[in-house]
Amino acid sequence: MKAAILKQLDSPLVLESGDDLIASDHEVVVQLNAAALNRRDFWISQGMYPGIQLPSILGSDGAGVVSKTNDSPSASWLGREVIINPGWNWGDNPAAQSEAFKILGMPVNGTFATHVQVPAKYLHEKPSHLSFVEAAALPLAGMTAYRALFTQGRLQPGEKVLISGIGGGVATFALQFACAAGAEVIVTSSSSEKIEKAIRYGAKHGYDYNATDWVGEANTQFGPVNLIIDSAGGAGYRGLLDLAAPGGRIVNYGATAGPPPKLDLFKVFWKQLHLIGSTMGSPDDFAAMLQFVNEHKIKPIIDETLPLAAVNEAIEKMRRSTQFGKITLDCRD
Known part of the structure; x- marks a missing residue:
């Protein structure tokens, strides 16, 4: 796999090749077609976010195809087109997230890569009316x-x-x-x-x-x-x-x-x-958002799509706040 890694704060991400990911129990590996940036990625890169752990692969949003599974509960996802709910461990209270809540893309390695490893319970089918780039733009901001x-x-x-x-x-x-x-x-x-x-x-x-x-x-x-x-x-x-x-x-x-x-x-x-x-959302919010998008056939507004190798250019564009809509990455190797 290849990934853009943040090794030092206020420094460019480094694109490196690494070992292929392995799906652990109840997890899958998603071969990413596209990812998207959020303001969170910029704040982390500048050291202006709590609990930063380095090195880390940023990126909360992604869409692709499940390429590996490890157990029968997740096997049904193999080969399917998916998007990922980046909000993990919300908890039982729909009114607010739990203390264990975390967001994909630091400290858990995220989607600025060709592949990502995620628990199967955070997978959702990609809306059929959306391209991979459009679907990747949707999760966190949507x-x-x-x-x-x-x-x-x-x-x-x-x-x-x-x-x-x-x-x-x-x-x-x-x-x-x-x-x-x-x-x-x-x-x-x-x-x-x-x-x-x-x-x-x-x-x-x-x-x-x-x-x-x-x-x-x-x-x-x-x-x-x-x-x-x-x-x-x-x-x-x-x-x-x-x-x-x-x-x-x-x-x-x-x-x-x-x-x-x-x-x-x-x-x-x-x-x-x-x-x-308000911030992020519960699993129910994510499912309801997808239902709303499917019902109204909403297509995310894409400002620009850059190759994964140009991730630092994408982060610089976010720094300048010149975009209208989402900045996305083509993650295909």
Whole structure:
């Protein structure tokens, strides 16, 4: 097999050949056709993630064909086209992950490789309407978006939704899923190009979050929103409180801009707002996300597909945040 290995923090990944993987009990080996990047991979490479263990093969998302099994329970997967649920050991509580929860791709070797070894219970059939590249783009970001919108955000048809910072994988999936569910969606970005692309994919309007009064403009043009999906936090969080409708929900799946410098609790309680945290998802969330994708024939938005050997170029692109949709890798040897 070949794999792109992170050996030192803030250093390029190294593509190396290694021994063929062996399927242990209740596990399989998947020969990967494609993988996808997530912001998590970039944070790990920069040393900005808890519990980093090196050397490690990054990558949480992958799609391919099961090439090896080891026991009768997993034998039925042999030769089948699959995608992998990257969230392991969620636990019995659907409301939150257990302390044993972990994500494929550090410390468990991940999908920036030609092959990956995974427990059979985390396999799912690849949606038939998706290519391997499209399927590889789906798992982590798709599950995160689905849980934020539906499990935590309780989105209903006809509601108004704001998705902040459009462009990344979770945000673009949230746009696609919300539109498919019958919501009216607006987005924010500092890039007019990304806003224009979001409108082509179903957004009603987009706003530059660096503009002085984008919240007032959005309120006038679109009205207060029922559900806000945000990954930034930071100083802009105050505007989200202003834009939220009475009884509205704000779901955060990240805080890339840090904590809000001031949280106006008067607005929170007077407007009866619900501030909700969300991350990744349970096995039930993953299965429901796949069912939703199959039902609506949703195809992930792919920004670019690069060969596995160009993984460092892909990580650099994620550093610059210029992508709209998912950055994917062709893992075929």
